[in-house]
Amino acid sequence: MDKIAVLIPCYNESKTIEKVVTDFKKALPEATIYVFDNNSSDGTDEIARKAGAVVKYEYQQGKGNVIRRMFREIDAECYVMTDGDDTYPAESAREMVDCVLNHHADMVVGDRLSSTYFEENKRPFHNFGNSIVRSSINSLFHTNIKDIMTGYRAFSYQFVKTFPVLSQGFEIETEMSIHAADKNMFVENVIIEYRDRPEGSESKLNTYSDGFKVLRTIASLFRTYKPMAFFGVIALILAVLGVGFMIPVLVEFNHTGLVERFPTLIVCCFVILAAMVSFFAGLQLQTITRKNRQDFEMELQHVHYEYEHLEK
Incomplete structure (x- = not known):
């Protein structure tokens, strides 16, 4: 070496x-x-x-x-x-x-x-x-x-x-x-x-x-490396869009008892669902990333042992 x-x-x-x-x-x-x-x-x-x-x-x-x-x-x-x-x-x-x-x-x-x-x-x-x-x-x-x-x-x-x-x-x-x-x-x-x-x-x-x-x-x-932050931002953006477009539909329903914009309501529901999926995907991937970091620390121990062996 x-x-x-x-x-x-x-x-x-x-x-x-x-x-x-x-x-x-x-x-x-x-x-x-x-x-x-x-x-x-x-x-x-x-x-x-x-x-x-x-x-x-x-x-x-x-x-x-x-x-x-x-x-x-x-x-x-x-x-x-x-x-x-x-x-x-x-x-x-x-x-x-x-x-x-x-x-x-x-x-x-x-x-x-x-x-x-x-x-x-x-x-x-x-x-x-x-x-x-x-x-x-x-x-x-x-x-x-x-x-x-x-x-x-x-x-x-x-x-x-x-x-x-x-x-x-x-x-x-x-x-x-x-x-x-x-x-x-x-x-x-x-x-x-x-x-x-x-x-x-x-x-x-x-x-x-x-x-x-x-x-x-x-x-x-x-x-x-930062899946929770990445997918969390996506989830937040989707949630804000979904809730933002849904509020006028809910206000109209509260006043009239009718939903005249069903397509908007349906799309908003799917967007909010996508936000939930993104959030839980980030949560799951964050757990995997943490496990990878633990494995990396163990790999460092192995490499350090290999390094000492090569020095000798």
Whole structure:
């Protein structure tokens, strides 16, 4: 098992990968640098290999698929994940590693948003999207993660081996953040100096399609991790609509003794019934979610035992 493993997912980063590998070898000389190539066509893998990295391959396209492969194949006491585009400073890696190895953090977030991100990043919709995602997740999951979508993170062995990778693309960082918040993982924030991509290096992130995927992922994970809140809101909305439209019908019946709008009455009854179904569905799923959390804690015990065995 490696003491420290630096994991770099790459897709066509030939202009920057050599510098990234060299910088991290200098910052963490005891670390093993892994570059996971994701079908690059510009020779990224050969450049990384010549720079001294261990090159592995993931042929299923998408950052989430690459991270799944990384977490399955590599065993280490501490993992540092960064991008191959030279936007994250290797000099911050030592502080992040110390948080994992000495402070027992499960995930360390390289916080771009508290430093230079909004000045360096020239894409205004990315800035706006990052702020919206951060506010949404911190509000919905009652956490204080400073940068939800950063690709610069450090992890403990326990986090990596218990994190179920479901996303295939760039929404993977959002999934990591929500998983850590829901499972009461110890998260620390380390402020880093972000720099924009060098000239000639192009981002693989599509502002609109990937942004929509991230928002959809937040909604999906909120439903999964907070079912009572999710279905409770739906139940409340349906109940308000059903009762609101039924009140005039009941007032009319009280005055005349007749129900002239039977269709409205019938629809209202079905809407209120749907609200009751939604409420009890949320209640049942909340019980299942609580049981899953208990099972997860037991799984952590198993992974901790496995970790100690690998150290020996």
